């Protein structure tokens with residue numbers, strides 16, 4: 129599933145493609161949304177905004193289209209009449225004279241008024257966005273140690289979009305590795321230094337991933353590994369999807385565990401329980 133950084137890059141791409149442009153055609157696959165097609169043709173796309181893992185495409189008539197990709201959704205941007213993916217179901221399409229923005233396979237699509245966006249059940253529950261540059265490590269640390277969260281395992285806490293928005297499975301493994309925290313630990317079990325390291329990493333890693341094409345590894349190390357012939361999946365992350373490979377810091381073999389229902393990767397040397 130795409131995580132916050134990937135969704136934000138997709139939203140950036142959609143903004144460049146269609147924001148500020150007039151809709152010359154628009155398509156919804158779901159019957160209950162069809163009546164909105166005529167209402168939105170002729171409107172201007174005002175913005176495409178990410179909210180955690182959801183995206184809202186806003187129009188100048190005050191309506192917005194909420195979409196959440198879940199596991200299979202995929203946005204495609206192309207020139208008018210460009211080559212389209214086969215084998216995927218088109219669910220929502222915005223055609224402008226310059227570019228087409230096409231959403232495939234997503235099942236969660238809704239039309240909302242601008243006023244209803246902040247109170248949408250998914251958006252209203254979102255915690256602070258890890259890609260929001262105004263969120264500080266102190267705020268994240270205080271949140272981790274606060275009543276609703278401090279007795280929950282990091283493994284499940286980090287997948288809860290109500291704790292922090294935009295973190296998914298790869299960021300979960302990477303943040304905990306960088307902070308030296310075992311996923312079974314709870315904030316209340318951690319030292320002050322661990323909480324500080326966690327708060328720092330919980331913001332720094334998603335923001336680096338957003339700016340650097342999904343790389344969460346140390347950038348200099350990733351560049352060095354790439355230059356010496358390693359493939360992207362080998363240099364992209366510290367631990368995620370690297371089971372059996374040596375830890376870049378201590379050399380121990382990276383282990384794969386299943387916790388919180390999802391696969392998680394840890395270094396037994398750097399993240400003792």
Ligand SMILES: [Zn+2]
Nearest residue numbers: 375378395398
């Ligand atoms: Zn290690």
